[in-house]
Amino acid sequence: QVHLVQSGGEMTKPGASVKVSCQTSGYNFMMYDISWVRQAPGQGLEWMGWISPYNGDTKYSQKLQGRVTVTTDTSTSTVYMELRSLRSDDTAVYYCVRSGTYYNLYFDSWGQGTLVTVSS
Amino acid sequence: EIVMTQSPATLSVSPGERATLSCRASQSVSSTLAWYQQRPGQPPRLLIYGTSTRATGIPARFSGIGSGTEFNLTISSLQSEDFAVYFCQQYSSWPPVTFGPGTKVDIK
DSSP: OOOOEEEEOEHHHOOOOEEEEEEEEEGGGGGGGHHHHHOOOOOOOOOEEEOTTOOOOOEEOOTTTTEEEEETTTTTTTTEEEOOOOOOOEEEEEEEEOSSSSSSEEEEEEEOOOOEEEOO | OEEEEOOEEEEEEESOOEEEEEESSSOOOOTOOEEEEEOOOOOEEEEEEEETOOOOOOOTTTTEEEETTEEEESSOOGGGGGEEEEEEOSSSOOSSSOOOOOOEEEEE
């Protein structure tokens, strides 16, 4: 069974950075891509970025370009998302999500979510 | 960037009734359209991909149709567990992948 288990909630200050992890299991890590999607309180869904564990290729939302980095540790089948220069409007639940091939970027498995709160 | 819109924002339906949700794309996305259901306090769940293919374990009362810029999700007979928020998502042209703002289906 596919599992995506994320690290716990974070409370941090404006200007700081946060790094959220997503440990995967139950499938071949190299064969599926991972994206990060966030949801501000009471709001919709925003795609942040994508990584291919197979070759390390990444793509990011232009809105977040320069502030977000997605990486993998293939030895532990874990994906990381780092967001820098945090602002209050970065307060959201962050999800790691699994997708198939590059041309099929729909998300068939979701992590449980990590609440990141940015407040002074 | 392809902008997704959904209507209505809220749909009030009685249990057992049929519900039809709409999703529109600002430009053609061919058939690369997915639907998700989100219950309170839970992550979204994939219902439909490729416009009309149900994801694993999704009941047959959920169906999707459309192409290009206009898409519908129909729930044929609403069950209590179907009262939730539904999002559409395009993956035709990315980055970025984009989602609609959601339709909340609540009990009439």
